[in-house]
Amino acid sequence: QVQLVESGGGLVQAGGSLRLSCAASGHTFLSIYVVGWFRQAPGKEREFVAAIRSSGGSTDYGDSVKGRFTISRDNAKNTVYLQMNSLKPEDTAIYYCALGPSLRWPVAHSDYGNWGQGTQVTVSS
Numbered sequence: 135q136v137q138l139v140e141s142g143g144g145l146v147q148a149g150g151s152l153r154l155s156c157a158a159s160g161h162t163f164l165s166i167y168v169v170g171w172f173r174q175a176p177g178k179e180r181e182f183v184a185a186i187r188s189s190g191g192s193t194d195y196g197d198s199v200k201g202r203f204t205i206s207r208d209n210a211k212n213t214v215y216l217q218m219n220s221l222k223p224e225d226t227a228i229y230y231c232a233l234g235p236s237l238r239w240p241v242a243h244s245d246y247g248n249w250g251q252g253t254q255v256t257v258s259s
């Protein structure tokens with residue numbers, strides 16, 4: 135069973151930055167998967183944030199984060215990152231990473247699985 139662990143969340147002021155990490159436990163190699171980031175704020179539906187192909191050559195972003203967030207991966211470290219700049223209070227949410235099938239791009243949001251436990255990001259105004 136693949137287990138993903140998110141880290142890097144915290145409390146930051148508006149305009150600040152955070153870098154989230156998504157790592158796989160055990161003998162799972164993230165390099166063979168599409169990895170996506172999603173977020174969910176209280177009382178709201180889960181929202182797509184960003185995704186990156188297994189090779190790292192293609193990325194996709196949700197409209198609300200384009201130009202502010204950057205997804206990247208270091209396959210040698212078996213880790214995917216989400217660099218979040220110019221944070222806004224509306225970015226406050228629990229952020230999750232998940233795996234998508236590598237043969238599809240872009241991956242339908244319903245096709246992501248193996249969700250991590252999430253990491254809380256809070257942006258104060």
